[in-house]
Amino acid sequence: xxxxxxxxxLQTMPPDALVVQACDxxxxxxxxxxxxxxxxxxxxxxxxxxxxNEGGSAVALWPAN
Numbered sequence: 001x002x003x004x005x006x007x008x009x010l011q012t013m014p015p016d017a018l019v020v021q022a023c024d025x026x027x028x029x030x031x032x033x034x035x036x037x038x039x040x041x042x043x044x045x046x047x048x049x050x051x052x053n054e055g056g057s058a059v060a061l062w063p064a065n
Contacts, residue, residue, distance in 0.1 A: 001032060001033045001034060001036075006033065006036065009036040010036065010059065013036070013038055013059045014038070014057050014059075016057070017038070017056075017057040017058050017059045018041060018056060018057070018058040018059070019058065019059050019061065020039070020041050020049070020058050020059070020060050020061070021033075021060065021061040021062075021063075022060075022061075022062060022063055029065075031063035031064045031065045032063065032064045033061050033062065033063060033064075034062055034063065034064045035060075035061075035062035036059060036060070036061060036062070037059070037060045037062065038057070038058075038059060038060075039051045039058050039059070039060045040052055040053060040054060040055040040056065040057065040058065041055050041056055041057075041058035041060075042054065042055035042056075043055075043056075
């Protein structure tokens with residue numbers, strides 16, 4: 001996904017939504033973003049959580065792999 005594509009997708013999302021991504025805090029690997037999705041995010045801690053039917057409004061960035 002190119003920056004212009006990401007910008008276009010983000011402009012359709014709630015502007016106050018938290019942005020979350022599938023990740024590895026060690027930075028052991030990188031993958032292009034392929035999808036942007038409105039989700040519900042439930043925080044377990046200040047640095048990790050999960051997606052569910054309840055929780056706050058968020059936008060998830062999904063990697064190709």
